[in-house]
Amino acid sequence: RPDLEIVPLRGNLDTRIKKLSTLNLDAIILASAGLRRMGWEDQVAEFFEPEVMLPAVGQGVLAIEARWEDKWVQHLLKSLNHSPTQLCFMAERSFLQRLGGGCQVPIAGLAQLFSGRLILSALVAAGNGREVIRGKLEGPSAQGEDLGRRLAEELLEKGASDILSEGEKKG
Numbered sequence: 001r002p003d004l005e006i007v008p009l010r011g012n013l014d015t016r017i018k019k020l021s022t023l024n025l026d027a028i029i030l031a032s033a034g035l036r037r038m039g040w041e042d043q044v045a046e047f048f049e050p051e052v053m054l055p056a057v058g059q060g061v062l063a064i065e066a067r068w069e070d071k072w073v074q075h076l077l078k079s080l081n082h083s084p085t086q087l088c089f090m091a092e093r094s095f096l097q098r099l100g101g102g103c104q105v106p107i108a109g110l111a112q113l114f115s116g117r118l119i120l121s122a123l124v125a126a127g128n129g130r131e132v133i134r135g136k137l138e139g140p141s142a143q144g145e146d147l148g149r150r151l152a153e154e155l156l157e158k159g160a161s162d163i164l165s166e167g168e169k170k171g
Helices: 013-022 032-038 071-078 083-099 141-170
Strands: 107-114 117-125 132-140
Touching: 013 032, 083 107, 083 117, 083 141, 107 141, 117 141, 132 141
Parallel strands: none
Antiparallel strands: 107 117, 117 132
16 A cells, blocks of 8 residues: 555564554554463554455464484374364465465465365465455365465466566566
């Protein structure tokens, strides 16, 4: 939006909240998990729902890598896997892979499970935010990766390919 000035903030949560007043900012956007953990929910004016602000693909997913040959560690790590999260992540990841997305263009995606169905919402946006291509698909949870690829194809056909090409030129 042209009426907003985006200012990058660095530092831990406490530092960022202090910058709200020291830099005379009207607002800052932070991850709600940290604010809740610190007990600072009372300082939040609004929690954004995914319909308003989709997260980055894989946001919040924790992955642990292990040596391929270390079967014992792999066995231990399997007990930590949360299958519903993995299904959602794989759908989001297949979406991102099909787009060939990198860091030059804002790409967001969120897969959610409801009663054995996977709903994948995603978008590709121009760096200036003036053009946003959105899409949503639903299907059986077992077909999440296919849904991700199909949704990527839909967005590419709607104009995401132009946004991605422009981002590569600037990248």
